[in-house]
Amino acid sequence: xxxxxxxxxxxxxxxIRDAVVVTLKPVNGGDFDFIQGQYLTFRxxxxxxxxxxxxxxxxxxxxxxxxxGIKKVDGGAFSTWANESLKPGMTIExxxxxxxxxTPIDPQQPKNYLGFAGGSGITPVLSIMKTVLRREPxxxxxxxxxxxxxxxxxxxxxxxxLKNLYMGRLTVIHVLESDxxxxxxxxxxxxxxxxxxxxxxxxxxDSIDTTFICGPEPMMLGIAAALREHGLTDEQIKFxxxxxxxxxxxxxxxxSSASGAAAKSTEATITMDGSxxxxxxxxxxxxxDAALENALDAPYACKAGVCSTCKCKVLEGEVxxxxxxxxxDYEVAQGYxxxxxxxxxxxxxxxxYDQ
Amino acid sequence: xxxxxxITDYLAQGGRLTNxxxxxxxxxxxxxKIMATFVDSELAGAAGFADVINAGPGIKERxxxxxxxxxxxDNADKVLKLMGEFGANTDRYANHHPWSxxxxxxxxxxxxxxxxxxxxSVLNYPLDGWVDAVVMNLLMGLAVDVQLSEFLTSSxxxxxxxxxxxxxxxxxxxxxxxxxxxxxIAQGETDAVNQSVAYWWPRVSDSFGSGVSPRSDTLKAMGxxxxxxxxxxxxxxxxxxxxxxKLGLDRPAS
Numbered sequence: 001x002x003x004x005x006x007x008x009x010x011x012x013x014x015x016i017r018d019a020v021v022v023t024l025k026p027v028n029g030g031d032f033d034f035i036q037g038q039y040l041t042f043r044x045x046x047x048x049x050x051x052x053x054x055x056x057x058x059x060x061x062x063x064x065x066x067x068x069g070i071k072k073v074d075g076g077a078f079s080t081w082a083n084e085s086l087k088p089g090m091t092i093e094x095x096x097x098x099x100x101x102x103t104p105i106d107p108q109q110p111k112n113y114l115g116f117a118g119g120s121g122i123t124p125v126l127s128i129m130k131t132v133l134r135r136e137p138x139x140x141x142x143x144x145x146x147x148x149x150x151x152x153x154x155x156x157x158x159x160x161x162l163k164n165l166y167m168g169r170l171t172v173i174h175v176l177e178s179d180x181x182x183x184x185x186x187x188x189x190x191x192x193x194x195x196x197x198x199x200x201x202x203x204x205x206d207s208i209d210t211t212f213i214c215g216p217e218p219m220m221l222g223i224a225a226a227l228r229e230h231g232l233t234d235e236q237i238k239f240x241x242x243x244x245x246x247x248x249x250x251x252x253x254x255x256s257s258a259s260g261a262a263a264k265s266t267e268a269t270i271t272m273d274g275s276x277x278x279x280x281x282x283x284x285x286x287x288x289d290a291a292l293e294n295a296l297d298a299p300y301a302c303k304a305g306v307c308s309t310c311k312c313k314v315l316e317g318e319v320x321x322x323x324x325x326x327x328x329d330y331e332v333a334q335g336y337x338x339x340x341x342x343x344x345x346x347x348x349x350x351x352x353y354d355q
Numbered sequence: 356x357x358x359x360x361x362i363t364d365y366l367a368q369g370g371r372l373t374n375x376x377x378x379x380x381x382x383x384x385x386x387x388k389i390m391a392t393f394v395d396s397e398l399a400g401a402a403g404f405a406d407v408i409n410a411g412p413g414i415k416e417r418x419x420x421x422x423x424x425x426x427x428x429d430n431a432d433k434v435l436k437l438m439g440e441f442g443a444n445t446d447r448y449a450n451h452h453p454w455s456x457x458x459x460x461x462x463x464x465x466x467x468x469x470x471x472x473x474x475x476s477v478l479n480y481p482l483d484g485w486v487d488a489v490v491m492n493l494l495m496g497l498a499v500d501v502q503l504s505e506f507l508t509s510s511x512x513x514x515x516x517x518x519x520x521x522x523x524x525x526x527x528x529x530x531x532x533x534x535x536x537x538x539x540i541a542q543g544e545t546d547a548v549n550q551s552v553a554y555w556w557p558r559v560s561d562s563f564g565s566g567v568s569p570r571s572d573t574l575k576a577m578g579x580x581x582x583x584x585x586x587x588x589x590x591x592x593x594x595x596x597x598x599x600x601k602l603g604l605d606r607p608a609s
Contacts, residue, residue, distance in 0.1 A: 217365040239371035299384030301391030304451040308442040309387035325444040
């Protein structure tokens with residue numbers, strides 16, 4: 001099960017106006033020997049609400065440091081805090097590195113990589129780029145990096161340095177949405193058409209072995225479509241999509257208005273796939289079994305409280321969860337339960353499988 | 356480049372999800388069910404096969420059977436790890452159920468699954484000796500190959516990647532079964548082989564589930580499935596019939 005470890009912040013550096021690079025050092029163990037392209041999941045308490053956010057490691061395997069890039073998102077509690085309040089000397093909690101946005105390194109095998117990054121999507125791509133250029137001396141890397149304008153390009157100087165270090169093996173193409181460039185092709189958005197044009201004039205797509213894409217959803221779709229059209233297989237196209245693009249969920253505590261009545265049955269309302277169904281159920285029946293009995297296609301797998309497939313949220317009333325081997329304390333605090341292990345305590349319960 | 360789009364549209368257009376943090380709730384539920392079905396089937400398959408290792412007539416056969424047990428268990432582990440990233444308790448999961456449990460041999464074929472695990476229904480039936488195990492392994496192996504082809508393009512990228520590692524090994528298990536069967540037939544076991552084919556054919560056939568599942572459109576829209584159960588079933592009938600023919604056997608009527 002996922003466990004959090006303490007990391008001490010050794011450095012916080014601004015890379016552009018609204019993004020920081022945070023350098024971390026494990027304090028009390030945990031295996032933080034990451035693979036290029038992996039991410040860390042942090043947790044932080046904001047006024048009693050735990051917020052978890054994942055950020056990609058931007059360091060290469062041989063940089064000798066553990067670094068993540070955090071771009072401030074409008075209204076984002078964690079990213080704002082990281083950009084404004086995080087200081088060296090502070091301690092922060094994270095899980096061990098996770099993610100499979102990488103391919104195996106083989107120094108003997110020369111490969112041609114093509115990376116696409118949109119905005120802060122550069123972080124994992126940068127980690128991969130640094131690592132393959134260093135560890136695969138014959139491989140090349142072409143980066144297409146989409147940004148709004150020159151002043152929002154994260155790691156601009158680092159990329160220049162890398163270009164000089166790996167002369168002839170690293171090509172960086174900046175595509176800017178609003179700032180005009182000498183070459184028309186490098187202005188605008190990176191979509192399927194832009195990719196086609198790039199493949200015609202600048203990138204020998206037939207020579208590419210592996211591509212990495214990290215950016216906003218529409219951009220990734222456009223790029224992937226163009227790559228597939230040019231004969232690349234799913235195996236050659238690696239996506240990385242982050243939660244930061246999705247709005248953070250507001251954690252609401254289930255109202256636990258326990259009533260003392262000792263009725264044997266409960267009025268249950270269960271929401272699934274957007275529609276709610278109400279029925280009467282026995283208190284000695286699990287929420288899951290009652291849902292299934294009432295022809296609701298509720299999700300489940302193990303029925304033993306270990307897999308967490310049947311997770312749902314109690315919005316009203318109270319249930320007793322007799323076993324829980326999967327949910328974490330913070331999830332339980334937010335009102336989540338394992339429906340296969342949960343029995344109604346109150347005469348009315350409202351449960352939602354969609355949250 | 357900060358514009359986002361609705362995750363449903365993104366998936367419908369072939370987008371990929373890459374970690375638990377960006378997975379919508381209902382998608383999570385369907386994905387977990389698919390992964391649990393895979394893990395439970397691999398664990399149940401391995402557990403069933405473990406019992407027949409000693410029934411292997413020679414060293415080579417016993418090595419093949421042991422390898423199948425080892426690799427199926429390892430395949431389960433790969434996908435269970437992904438379930439762990441979604442919160443499943445992987446240690447407990449591996450032991451929460453007696454995976455070697457089977458129904459009586461004469462239980463009629465049926466698609467209703469055991470209430471306490473998600474294994475494919477065919478894995479509820481017991482193996483009856485070496486010949487029977489090899490036959491089951493061939494027919495089921497071909498079904499697994501067809502079913503796994505669905506997951507190679509799963510919209511959950513880590514799962515698709517795990518299956519890419521798993522699929523060639525499963526294919527090898529099927530090849531081992533075909534080789535084993537060829538040997539058994541050469542040794543004059545044709546009658547026993549035919550009996551087992553008659554037993555397993557309808558049971559493997561049923562494991563594809565009903566032709567029309569109300570969920571199949573939802574799963575398609577989520578990019579978790581692409582073909583219907585019926586389409587997969589027909590593909591299996593085709594390749595299984597051909598495989599039997601290659602061995603000089605006929606497929607049973609049902």
